[in-house]
Amino acid sequence: MSISRRSFFAGSAAAGLTVAGAQTAAAKPRHISSAVAAGAQLPALSEDGMVAMPPGFKAHRIGTIGVEPLLSDRGGRVVGVTPSNLDGMGAFDRAGVTRLVRNHECRANAKVPVPLVPGTVYDAGCPTGMGGNTVVEVSRSGELVQQWVGLSGTIRNCAGGTTPWGSWLACEETTERAGQTVTSSVDGQAYTLQKDHGYVFEVFPEPVAQQIPLPIKAWGRAVWEGAEIGADLSSAYLTEDTKGGLFYRWTAPEGVTLRPGIATQLGEGDGVLQAAQLVRDGVALEHYGQLTEADLDVAHPVRWVDGGADRQAQTTDLRQQFPGATTHRKIEGVWSDNAGEGLWFTLSTVKDGEHPEAVANQGMIMYYSFAEQTMTLKEYWAKGSYFDAPDNITISPWGGVVIAEDGSDPNHLVAFSPRLGSSALAKDLAERGEWAGPCFGGGRALFANIQSDCTYMITGPMAKQLHR
Template sequence: MSVTRRSLLAAGAVAFSGALGALWAPGPARASARGYGPLLPDPAGLLDLPAGFSYRVLSRAGDPLRSGEGTVPANCDGMAAFGAGGGRLRLVRNHENRATAALRVPAVDGLTYDPGALGGCTVLELDPAGGVRAERVGLAGTAVNCAGGRTPWNTWLSCEETEDRAGDSGYSRDHGYVFEVDPADPHRLGAVPLTALGRFAHEAVAVDPYRGVVYETEDAFVKPFGLFCRFLPARPLGGPGSLRAGGLLEAMRVPGVADLSAVDEPGAEFPVEWVPVPDPAAAVTPVRFQDFGPRGITHAQKLEGCYWGGTGVYFVSSYARGREGAAADHHGQVWFHDPVRGRLRLEVLFGPAADTALPGDSPDNICLAPDGGLMVCEDGGGDQYVFGVTPGGEVYPVARNADDIGTAGAPEWGEFAGVTFSPDARTMYVNAYAPGTTFAVTGPWR
């Protein structure tokens, strides 16, 4: 990230390509908000925020877990907030630990899928004042738990972003699955892979709260790139554990579009077809390599964030690079799929067609802001931001990671991940992936 781009962000809001019209329900016209003002340096050197905002560090990798089960694991990634009654709240937080992770998710009886795998998720319980009253393991023995998504019945779906099999990386079982975690009682569901949702490098999921369909992104950065899939459960909206009953896994085909990076016009809309995945278990061939017939299937590089908003599902392609085999270059796309109309629309395009000097380098985890706007976690080079997008197509800074984890003369800042809001929309929770910190941010949210 250049100095020019840093100064643009620090100064306030700037425009970019795409107006994000689908993110807001129809209603009276309103003036475009321009964010919350410039970011102010944090004297503690952790998190720069606009005036009027403050943060609290809830958890830090390497500190003791309050449950006594071990230490807080590293690589804090996807996250969601769940109301717990009486003003309490639970945060479920993924840990994207590979086989080399220094701080593993502690193995706990009844919650561990594969003792040789170091990832999983932890659960923080907050009291009505926002203080941490409990912190424990929610899932262990899984691998590279990147993002995921919440269900309409208030459980968390944790995604393994790997295709490693038993025998790889010291693992004793196959990986590449989605696991369901109950924030209130993790032992209720245990560590059971939802095999019918497919075995591939899962990134994130979003559940249609009206029909129960589960949408899934596959994060692949080398060709053939990942797929956007949907899972039709045998027991839609059946509650905790219902996804174990199986169902049908399908991949999205956009007729005439083999690679989503070829689309560079925000507002462009296409019909969508869904094709059954020949072998969801990927027993011999990885899902994205499988034969989807003479018409093929639609791929996209680095499919990441995925969430349900309003009447459809939004998902992110973090970037596309022609030198790596993509049809065209971009620095991030946000797509919207309307399941009722069976249409797909490009909502946002981040450079180079927009302007590579503008914010928005490799968007990753995303969520809706309290005012219906968009919050995006950045996972690119240089400075790392959480930024928002207004209905008028303006990008504005919300937070900047000020915790330099680099070396003298070579500064480095960890990506943001897991942005989510409390049910009352008064607090934003977000993770700094490295060194592994969970923040609660309060202020005059609109």
Template sequence: MSVTRRQVIARSGALGAGIAFTGALSELFEGTAAAQSALGHCGYGPLVPDPNGLLDLPEGFHYKVLSREGDQLRSGEGQVPTNHDGMSAFTGRHGRVHLVRNHENRHSARIPVPTIEGLTYDPAGKGGCTALTLDSRNHVLSERVAIAGTAVNCAGGPTPWGTWLTCEENEDKAGTNGYTKDHGFIFEVDPADPHRSGAVPLTAMGRFQHEAIAVDPHTGIVYETEDAFLKPFGLFYRFLPAKPKGGLGSLRAGGRLQAMRVPGVPDLSSIQETGASFSGVEWVDVPDPLAAQTPIRLQDFGPKGITHAQKLEGCYWGGRCVYFVSSFAHSAEGSAADHYGQIWRYDPAKRTLTLVIVFGPDTDIQLPGESPDNICLAPSGGLMVCEDGNGAQHVYGVTRQGEVYAMARNAQNIGTDTEPEWGEFAGVTFSPDGRTMYVNCYTPGTTFAVTGPWRR
């Protein structure tokens, strides 16, 4: 099938040994006025240019800027750091909402996360998290450091017990780039009182280029993605906690880290058809989770090997399955095949992996189409996905029927009039009541609250 725009979600396929295909429910969007009309019918309508040049939204939706890089933190601890990335919203007391926001700062970051006593892991680390507390009208009541001294805090994910797991997309050891401690860990953050969680690495969950996590609320198993865009590519992991009932600090008790093996599939990029389904998925113990000598993706997983994928990024739990994203694959960089973004679904009960969405090339910069990144479940039951590709950058939705629509477009041009450029979106999440979508513009670091007729 010729795909000029994208193929989208397929109905669940028949299960069995090896690979099974079903008829894919596909929507092909050309870069035409008709395509814009199609998006409008399956979403909230066409995007309206923002006269303030910040965020384009459908008619009836409105945004509020909650925080921008370089402003002063309301706590007085310093400036709002750069590189706003993964984020999640948590229920607070008296109708309040706690937002925990990652800052993907490397050692050369322009505005680092301020180091705070009791919240700093490595004083040489420039990354970390900040936490905002909002009232029911999205007024910012407080903004402060939640964890500091970490490195390249990319994404992460919420836990069923109401904490945030922030992930370092970095595996530098002490002595590299000025760091005084090893990096590449997950840290737990209490959104209401960060000093309760401190800055303790969850070492049993592995040391690698972490991207995102999702927790199975039924078993406590934590799924983890590894964002490695150079070969050998990253792995998809699960962590079996010693204390599966959870609770703040429970993950410090340790557990087993395993990597996913799909029999007969060494590279997920080789699968191109939506609806392709694989049964009998295996999980293999990681030989050395701390990667003392060898990065995990290079370790020996036995004669059957292990399954890799380029740019494993977003991860989210929905229903009884975990969804995860491969942002892109380039054969010129070593992948088995090229694609512009995939979303996979793993069903733990059936041990089945299914390719549910394949995104197509970005042929029209006014429409979304490539390099999906952060992902979350929308109140409607569909998905919201942040785009991190070329051209215009969008938050786009995927309905339960498989339709893709544009929800937001970044209007902040960080390039020039003749060569425009827009920063990626990150950290899309919804308030506990489903009435507000929160999302970050990575650069210039900006956190938005978006309200409107979500129930429509």
């Protein structure tokens, strides 16, 4: 997708161009009409003038990279400023405030890494901290109260997910090994990693004393993007953001119910790890890109492929241990629905020539049913659509989903409901790159990050666009 194509659709909508004239090949007009119209008619502006929104919406910054003080603990000493690379995020309400647990997708070249803070450190060999999580306390009016370090000594904390008991699952989107040398862009020094990376961590929206900076090794080691707990509290679902990535299910040993402190509850070989094989008309799909608009709203069965003998990927990448599982180059965010019946996840852009049988597209939104063990394509952004590259995802209080766009500038927060299709909730006029970490809290406020800049709190009449 190009900026000029976005401009074309925005101009077409403003001029009243009919949907049929804009894209005659649409299989389901609702998927096109709302997207085209969304390119224009966003008159409300954020307080900083950088974000456009529908009428009645408001947005303001609650944190900017390199600006606000970062504390060692709730009420602790200052150890830095708001770290770089804002990514996945969860919101947890407390009396009078909302606490955000925010990922920082920092590598060794991060402008402002997460500092190493005792009680939160996984790998002390990470130079000047690198990635991790911050806990951000926000008032109901959207003012930053304080923020502190919740996890440090990790790398590329990308997306994640929430647990039913109110903690955050932070995923490392990398597989660096112990013994690797990395050079910090902050001090120019070389550091040697002391531990393997590529794990999921549980982070609590609480002070440092309640943090458990240990990896959940039972779920395996991979290029993780998102993670969610199943409604039965004895399963987990994980997405992998890399070429040949898979959609995984982990099932607990018989009689085990997951609880706070997952990493202390499980051994590294506990449970069964499997990967999804999507089946259409009796034929297993090699690539999710074989789905097309013709598959919209059709539930396809899933077979779960056994594998993962080398779960810690000491000799073989995890994704190569599940022959026959359906692959994709970028399986992105995942989030459980409000009813405990299933979960939503995103598949980013399929490129031309990516797979012999895959059809190039600009992204797909999927739904997995726990009971039926089926996947359903809910939204399809064909080549030439206004939106592209869906990434992080969250479920709204009204049942519709919000998707963070990580594609061609200008990027959007996209509202999707099965009734209305896709429409824009927010458009980054400053073209600062991807949106990330959408989540709801604080009396139905939407929080989200511009990865390269800041965290916003957005309020307004969202129900109209987000009712299922």
